[in-house]
Amino acid sequence: MRSRYALPALSLRFVAVWQRHFLVWRKLAIPSILGNLADPLIVLFGLGYGLGAALGQVGGSSYFGFLAGGFLASTTMYAATFESLFSAYSRMHVQKTWEAIVNAPMTLEDVLAGEWVWAASKAFAAGVCLLAIVAAAGQASFPLALATVPVAVLIGLTFAALGLSINALASGYDFFSYYMTLLLTPMMMLSGVFFPVERLPEAVQAVAWALPLYHGVELARPLLAGSLPAQPLLNLAVLAGYALAGFYLATVLTRRRLLT
Amino acid sequence: MKSLEVRGLRKSYAGAEVVCGVDLEVAPGECFGLLGPNGAGKTTTLRLCLGLSDPDAGEIQLLGHAVPERAREARAQVGVVPQFDNLDPDFSVAENLTVYGRYFGLGRAQIAPRIPQLLEFAGLAGRSEAKIQTLSGGMKRRLTLARALVNDPRMLFMDEPTTGLDPQARHLIWERLRRLTQEGRTLLLTTHFMEEAQRLCSRVAIMDHGRIIAQGTPRELIARHLESQVVEVHGPGVEAWMAEAKTRASRTELAGETAFCYADEVEPLIASLHARPELVYLHRPANLEDLFLKLTGRDLRD
Numbered sequence: 001m002r003s004r005y006a007l008p009a010l011s012l013r014f015v016a017v018w019q020r021h022f023l024v025w026r027k028l029a030i031p032s033i034l035g036n037l038a039d040p041l042i043v044l045f046g047l048g049y050g051l052g053a054a055l056g057q058v059g060g061s062s063y064f065g066f067l068a069g070g071f072l073a074s075t076t077m078y079a080a081t082f083e084s085l086f087s088a089y090s091r092m093h094v095q096k097t098w099e100a101i102v103n104a105p106m107t108l109e110d111v112l113a114g115e116w117v118w119a120a121s122k123a124f125a126a127g128v129c130l131l132a133i134v135a136a137a138g139q140a141s142f143p144l145a146l147a148t149v150p151v152a153v154l155i156g157l158t159f160a161a162l163g164l165s166i167n168a169l170a171s172g173y174d175f176f177s178y179y180m181t182l183l184l185t186p187m188m189m190l191s192g193v194f195f196p197v198e199r200l201p202e203a204v205q206a207v208a209w210a211l212p213l214y215h216g217v218e219l220a221r222p223l224l225a226g227s228l229p230a231q232p233l234l235n236l237a238v239l240a241g242y243a244l245a246g247f248y249l250a251t252v253l254t255r256r257r258l259l260t
Numbered sequence: 261m262k263s264l265e266v267r268g269l270r271k272s273y274a275g276a277e278v279v280c281g282v283d284l285e286v287a288p289g290e291c292f293g294l295l296g297p298n299g300a301g302k303t304t305t306l307r308l309c310l311g312l313s314d315p316d317a318g319e320i321q322l323l324g325h326a327v328p329e330r331a332r333e334a335r336a337q338v339g340v341v342p343q344f345d346n347l348d349p350d351f352s353v354a355e356n357l358t359v360y361g362r363y364f365g366l367g368r369a370q371i372a373p374r375i376p377q378l379l380e381f382a383g384l385a386g387r388s389e390a391k392i393q394t395l396s397g398g399m400k401r402r403l404t405l406a407r408a409l410v411n412d413p414r415m416l417f418m419d420e421p422t423t424g425l426d427p428q429a430r431h432l433i434w435e436r437l438r439r440l441t442q443e444g445r446t447l448l449l450t451t452h453f454m455e456e457a458q459r460l461c462s463r464v465a466i467m468d469h470g471r472i473i474a475q476g477t478p479r480e481l482i483a484r485h486l487e488s489q490v491v492e493v494h495g496p497g498v499e500a501w502m503a504e505a506k507t508r509a510s511r512t513e514l515a516g517e518t519a520f521c522y523a524d525e526v527e528p529l530i531a532s533l534h535a536r537p538e539l540v541y542l543h544r545p546a547n548l549e550d551l552f553l554k555l556t557g558r559d560l561r562d
Contacts, residue, residue, distance in 0.1 A: 013365070097347070097348060104363035104364055105335040106332075
């Protein structure tokens with residue numbers, strides 16, 4: 001008897017699930033990228049240049065440069081989150097795509113791993129686009145800025161895993177607005193996307209250190225500006241820990257939802 | 261070796277047992293029908309046999325593989341037609357087949373040459389680029405059936421394959437299923453259309469409240485449990501006529517306004533009805549539906 005709490009048994013079969021999602025995305029790639037990027041870009045340029053003119057230097061650079069690093073982390077977070085919430089829920093619950101897949105010699109773990117890596121791929125695409133735009137605005141310092149791309153993938157894996165856990169608990173699309181409004185939006189405020197975390201009271205800073213997005217920002221911002229992060233191993237370890245624990249949680253919760 | 265062998269299968273949901281000790285055997289090449297009212301446990305039994313959910317007790321051997329332990333190997337040789345269509349709405353007809361083949365580890369080069377054949381089988385030749393939303397219910401069902409054949413399976417599982425289809429579409433599906441049996445494939449289908457079971461299935465099992473309550477060929481089950489003829493009667497005064505009918509039939513039953521009279525010799529019943537022109541009657545041979553209603557009762561199930 002397979003236990004609900006067993007570690008996910010991963011196989012390379014998940015690639016077929018990833019390919020399915022890629023094929024669908026390819027049909028709508030341009031509108032999808034524009035849709036995902038329009039909102040963050042408007043805010044980045046609006047705040048970066050508008051508010052930046054009033055603020056002057058923040059954290060030793062222009063406000064636009066400061067904000068770009070934070071936005072790279074939060075945009076990839078949202079890209080992976082949308083995919084693992086709304087899109088995954090459509091495939092799981094509305095279109096019954098998952099059900100069709102597990103009737104073939106595929107397991108629920110294959111489906112979840114496919115969703116996980118796919119959502120991280122969307123984060124990768126969003127990260128690359130944002131990097132290109134920031135570079136075009138002359139605010140990225142190469143070659144180190146290129147290291148933000150694997151960081152975007154790791155942020156994607158982290159928030160895709162958390163999103164899939166939420167997906168397994170969802171009773172409808174409305175359920176996701178609680179997660180986005182009550183967890184992700186405050187996290188964005190606390191993680192140093194818009195302003196340095198050092199400006200916050202110490203107790204609040206301690207909360208920020210426990211949040212995955214904070215560690216994503218701590219990596220992305222210096223790399224984009226061409227310097228090394230202060231504690232890269234710690235940041236990577238926290239993100240990887242959230243990603244792996246989140247995927248395990250998603251596996252257990254999805255088994256509970258679909259296999260009983 | 262049997263295609264499917266199930267012993268002592270049990271499954272509970274939230275304290276309620278929905279499959280209560282099911283034994284089943286399906287031989288290679290046969291078309292086996294699992295019949296039962298809604299909520300009898302048919303779909304759960306199929307899910308357990310495919311390894312999509314874990315049984316509380318019992319043993320399952322599907323095409324020689326122990327399930328759920330080796331369900332992946334078993335499913336590699338099985339095709340599944342689910343109760344509700346779950347075709348991929350983002351893909352064309354042909355893409356649905358290509359993408360589904362990948363889940364079996366088949367590359368484009370292996371599937372591409374088979375697509376024309378599969379579309380021909382589904383009656384969808386020339387529609388390979390059509391969008392799923394433009395297909396009728398019957399076309400979607402046939403495409404789902406074709407999709408279940410991408411891996412050239414030895415056995416097919418079909419959950420209510422013709423529910424919701426019009427007679428034309430249903431007859432076409434029946435014709436295709438016969439063709440699959442002629443090719444030597446094993447079929448396991450659930451249905452609550454007795455006509456469908458009688459036409460297609462070499463053997464049937466009737467399931468109710470999680471148990472198999474009768475099993476055999478349709479003909480032998482009818483002979484074992486029922487008189488050979490049925491006279492259905494309705495019209496003014498049918499209740500008064502029942503007293504007379506009881507003396508002339510071996511078994512009678514009044515369901516609402518209609519009397520069902522079961523007998524091997526129906527001449528006495530017919531003679532009595534000729535004296536009562538106000539009563540409308542229908543004389544027909546006993547069928548699987550009579551058996552089903554006798555065994556599972558006439559009460560509504562939801």
